[in-house]
Amino acid sequence: MIKVDKDLCIGCGTCAALCPDTFQIGADGKSEAVNQNNMDCAKKAAESCPVQAISAE
Numbered sequence: 001m002i003k004v005d006k007d008l009c010i011g012c013g014t015c016a017a018l019c020p021d022t023f024q025i026g027a028d029g030k031s032e033a034v035n036q037n038n039m040d041c042a043k044k045a046a047e048s049c050p051v052q053a054i055s056a057e
């Protein structure tokens with residue numbers, strides 16, 4: 001399950017830049033996972049997130 005903890009997310013955009021098909025910055029300025037199709041990319045995004053807001057497992 002690919003998930004973003006919106007309480008932690010600071011909306012830096014790194015995950016959306018790395019995996020634009022998986023993460024989008026919503027109207028609230030926070031990232032969300034829009035599908036579950038690319039776990040490999042989501043894992044890389046999770047490693048790159050500065051606040052560890054992404055879980056991908």
Ligand code: SF4
Nearest residue numbers: 009010012013015049
């Ligand atoms: S990389 Fe982390 S902090 Fe940055 S937008 Fe994505 S989930 Fe939010």
